Amino acid sequence: MNVEIMTIGDELLIGQVVDTNSAWMGAMLTKEGFHIQGITSIGDEAIVIKETLARLMAKSNIVLITGGLGPTNDDITLKTLAEFFNTSLVFDASVYADIERFFEGRKDMMNTLNRDQALVPADATVIHNKVGTAPITWFEKEGKVVVSMPGVPVEMKQVMSDEILPRLKQRFNVPSIQHRHILVHGIGESSLAIQLEEWESALPSFVKLAYLPQVGLVRLRLTASLPDEALLTRTLDEAVEKVVPLLGNTLLALEDTTPAEVIDRLLKQKKISLSVAESCTGGNIAHLITSQPGCSEYFKGGVVAYDNDVKCKVLNVSSKDINEYGAVSRQVVERMASGVRQLLQTDVAVATSGIAGPTGGTPEKLVGTVWIAVATANQVMSRVFQFGNIRDRNITRASIEALAMVKEMVEQ
Amino acid sequence: MNVEIMTIGDELLIGQVVDTNSAWMGAMLTKEGFHIQGITSIGDEAIVIKETLARLMAKSNIVLITGGLGPTNDDITLKTLAEFFNTSLVFDASVYADIERFFEGRKDMMNTLNRDQALVPADATVIHNKVGTAPITWFEKEGKVVVSMPGVPVEMKQVMSDEILPRLKQRFNVPSIQHRHILVHGIGESSLAIQLEEWESALPSFVKLAYLPQVGLVRLRLTASLPDEALLTRTLDEAVEKVVPLLGNTLLALEDTTPAEVIDRLLKQKKISLSVAESCTGGNIAHLITSQPGCSEYFKGGVVAYDNDVKCKVLNVSSKDINEYGAVSRQVVERMASGVRQLLQTDVAVATSGIAGPTGGTPEKLVGTVWIAVATANQVMSRVFQFGNIRDRNITRASIEALAMVKEMVEQ
Structure with a gap:
């Protein structure tokens, strides 16, 4: 048609x-x-x-x-x-x-x-x-x-x-067609393609694979059409089953969804409450979460701690740490996560601190350096990322990785 | 050509x-x-x-x-x-x-x-x-x-x-062409067209007017081409001059820009600091502001006070007010604005509290009801809006109106 x-x-x-x-x-x-x-x-x-x-x-x-x-x-x-x-x-x-x-x-x-x-x-x-x-x-x-x-x-x-x-x-009489979606984060399209080369070449010829990249994400879509619907379903399910272990931590979801939707469903189901402390992401994580209807079930709120004073005063980050390690550091971002978790009394909290750009970088900390931490009552996990030079892409990528780290922590 | x-x-x-x-x-x-x-x-x-x-x-x-x-x-x-x-x-x-x-x-x-x-x-x-x-x-x-x-x-x-x-x-020998842009908020395309009917019909025939609507905004664009460049400039400038008084408070800018860019330029120029307290907009205002490079010159941060506990505990809203008037009320949103302003010590603060939907409405407060307040050291201005039923549109419209109210307050 x-x-x-x-x-x-x-x-x-x-x-x-x-x-x-x-x-x-x-x-x-x-x-x-x-x-x-x-x-x-x-x-x-x-x-x-x-x-x-x-x-x-x-x-x-x-x-x-x-x-x-x-x-x-x-x-x-x-x-x-x-x-x-x-x-x-x-x-x-x-x-x-x-x-x-x-x-x-x-x-x-x-x-x-x-x-x-x-x-x-x-x-x-x-x-x-x-x-x-x-x-x-x-x-x-x-x-x-x-x-x-x-x-x-x-x-x-x-x-x-x-x-x-x-x-x-x-x-119109369109042929029956089936899809499977796999949402992957934190890996580029071509690196992913190399990682999946063997799996891809083993796919039956009637199964089409598309790489649909977005900032910070790659969507894989398997598409096939067959008269035998049961065979079609089985073939596609098997292909998905085989790719999951190859993806490891980069797998976000086995459906066509968004990182915020993944977190929304997970936290509602597990009845886990969340708060955020955002520096370089500047409210975008909160915005992604609150774009989900019914998020008040688990989302309590957050602090956009753009200025260092706010980090200290509201989130209880020590100014000594900021002076010693810089605002973009493991020490500060972990304190931000723990601080907002205690302030808003949630089960989990996530925090970001980084250099979104285009300016503000140094030879030691380039534009695109972002620290992210996730805290629970008895654990803090933190990680540093090196993104690129473009402000809005850095904000998007940091937000996605922050949501992915929440998922990782909650599913531990 | x-x-x-x-x-x-x-x-x-x-x-x-x-x-x-x-x-x-x-x-x-x-x-x-x-x-x-x-x-x-x-x-x-x-x-x-x-x-x-x-x-x-x-x-x-x-x-x-x-x-x-x-x-x-x-x-x-x-x-x-x-x-x-x-x-x-x-x-x-x-x-x-x-x-x-x-x-x-x-x-x-x-x-x-x-x-x-x-x-x-x-x-x-x-x-x-x-x-x-x-x-x-x-x-x-x-x-x-x-x-x-x-x-x-x-x-x-x-x-x-x-x-x-x-x-x-x-x-190729291209004729000279000129444009003027007018950014308008808080009024629908057709109401605006009626409001501007007389002005529009008095435009010279060689001037073309376009209405370019977006959620919460309408962009007006005047376009004309004439061999006489001076006459062209004068004609378009006069047309803009005449429309300004007709637009009143709905005028956001006389250029092709965004509400966040308008605020960015204004606060940088006036050296006025800003904080936000967001309930229904859930971080989107902070996100729009922090999408502007260099916003740290004036933006200190904010509180996403999604849960009522956060409003009380962090922003110093009284739980009595919440019980008596509801979280979506003049009393609460004014307290939120004053509370975040004091907490983050900024010149101006803006706060939102509303029902973004799709659920959560009551017969007295429909989905789409949003209170917005702007506070300075000696003044609080608040206003209620009735938007529609669609969550992301309500968030966008509330964010635009909040930024427009900041502009109004700062330019007073």
């Missing part, structure tokens, strides 16, 4: 916004066995939209469109689609009700522009937008499906996951 | 890599007065590359290609371009010397695959790659320019800035 993705918006062309929607849709659809042929970004211009859509429909089964559905005058996608499909815009009471519901209890008032968002092409199937005001529309013509979705990522993702993908799978 | 961007690579289609190159090139070229017509991403397939290039050349003056230049067999861009332009691949000694230089002193060894990267189309002008091994090639045909660049962002950026853009400006 061939898919073309078409993203609409002048902001994409002038580089104001990076098109992250296409990659997200591409990953999701590929996983389900669809084939993405191309991605085309164009401006908010009726004649270009029509010409592009005609061309993409001619060479694919499915065209997925995002963008151009806002309430303002520069957003012309629906009006243009109505013209393209030779139909008219009509008022849709259920979309109007959605929009009204969206504005309930908000301080923004619904206005005439929002009201006009209830005008949808007469021939389209309307799918409800649960998180915004722009309607989603599904067109069918000569066996081809064209779907128009909002360009706001959170709205597109919700409707793709909950509505469009299930409908596309039902509408 | 019309430009088409063409990015090549299967990894873009299956969503393994987000195409950030196109937005970067789009922003850079737009600023210089080039017009980006479209962005097309396709796979590593010769027939598709040729068909797409022919189509894009027919409707533009310039086609910029990235990707498919790696040393492995799946990278076929140069070979395909040679076929397309009816020429052959020839060995280029200067490219070979570049590649040799690149491998000098590296632990990776140069191999036969790298050696083959010195084969370039005979009719192309070769531009040297200073940071990688893939050659950059410039083709001219019937007045059209086609440039092939590496897909690795750091390599593409270097050659675009230093080589391609200067050559394009020289080769």
Whole structure:
């Protein structure tokens, strides 16, 4: 099943916004066995939209469109689609009700522009937008499906996951496909590939392996399709079973998840409470944890001890240690972890202290040097890492390694 | 001057890599007065590359290609371009010397695959790659320019800035173009559009206005091109001048920036120190601030007071207030702000307490209710917000409003 993705918006062309929607849709659809042929970004211009859509429909089964559905005058996608499909815009009471519901209890008032968002092409199937005001529309013509979705990522993702993908799978006959995910941290893609060379070459030819690297993480994805579902399941399970001992400590999870989600599930299940003391990660670990709904079950809070005074005053780090060993040292980071654990009275605490960069390094302690410690009532574990020169990558990598060390400690 | 961007690579289609190159090139070229017509991403397939290039050349003056230049067999861009332009691949000694230089002193060894990267189309002008091994090639045909660049962002950026853009400006006569950016918070795109309706309709017809919404923010962008540069500058400056009073408190900045950057510059300039006490935002405000290099000039740290015990014990909130008014209340959030300010001894402190969701709401306090307070030595300002139901959006919006309140307080 061939898919073309078409993203609409002048902001994409002038580089104001990076098109992250296409990659997200591409990953999701590929996983389900669809084939993405191309991605085309164009401006908010009726004649270009029509010409592009005609061309993409001619060479694919499915065209997925995002963008151009806002309430303002520069957003012309629906009006243009109505013209393209030779139909008219009509008022849709259920979309109007959605929009009204969206504005309930908000301080923004619904206005005439929002009201006009209830005008949808007469021939389209309307799918409800649960998180915004722009309607989603599904067109069918000569066996081809064209779907128009909002360009706001959170709205597109919700409707793709909950509505469009299930409908596309039902509408087209995609072959059954299975995946296994393995989340690995603290090792680069090429080192990992060398480590897994033998295992990889022993995989059956119908099993495809992909390395999906991110900052601080590599996701391994095994994909296969077979008529014999039981054999498919067994083959993939065996492949995973064999790779686990090769990964050792770098293994974070045997699923497509995030480090914060791994910790969330683990601490909820074990009923272990957590606090954090962050210097170089500056609140990012707390932010990753508190992005998980229901984290208050185990997360008590933390201290962002950016300034050395805060480390001493709030976390009970001795200024003598800071003077003697520096703020980025085993001594200080261990004290930070123990200090926040005692202050917030949690079972486990994790602390970071490092040089995020781009400046602040010395010949002895380069930019990217990060100490991390995890403390419990009767143990402190600490480790030093040498990351690179880029601030946001260092913050991300330190946060991931801190969460991985919490996992290691809790699972001991 | 019309430009088409063409990015090549299967990894873009299956969503393994987000195409950030196109937005970067789009922003850079737009600023210089080039017009980006479209962005097309396709796979590593010769027939598709040729068909797409022919189509894009027919409707533009310039086609910029990235990707498919790696040393492995799946990278076929140069070979395909040679076929397309009816020429052959020839060995280029200067490219070979570049590649040799690149491998000098590296632990990776140069191999036969790298050696083959010195084969370039005979009719192309070769531009040297200073940071990688893939050659950059410039083709001219019937007045059209086609440039092939590496897909690795750091390599593409270097050659675009230093080589391609200067050559394009020289080769084509681009009109001068100007932009103005206005960053607005705390108001929806459509309410803002209504508020600015009169102003917008009074803009000269050659000035284009775009609304670029993000969670919690709207970016307004004015764009215009005129032969008379002085008139152009005056017209855009006047338009901005007129919109400022209409925006009032919702104005964050008259440039293309972020709330954290606004605060960063403001507090550095005024030499005002800051601390944070975060409940519902869970460390995100601290994270946004500490993502700014050099923030230690003004940011001392903060307390993530997720649990009520932490609010009482560390921030000196009275448990009586929590029992009487609830943790999400004016009383508690004001105490949190004052408490962290005193604890970390800063000039200003900001605190948040709210219900991020998806659960935890009550009929009196719905999910999305957030109290924010800003405290100085002699003043506390607090405000309640009613956001929506989506956890990460609520966290983002609360963080933006907290930063905006810091700005308001500091600029009083």
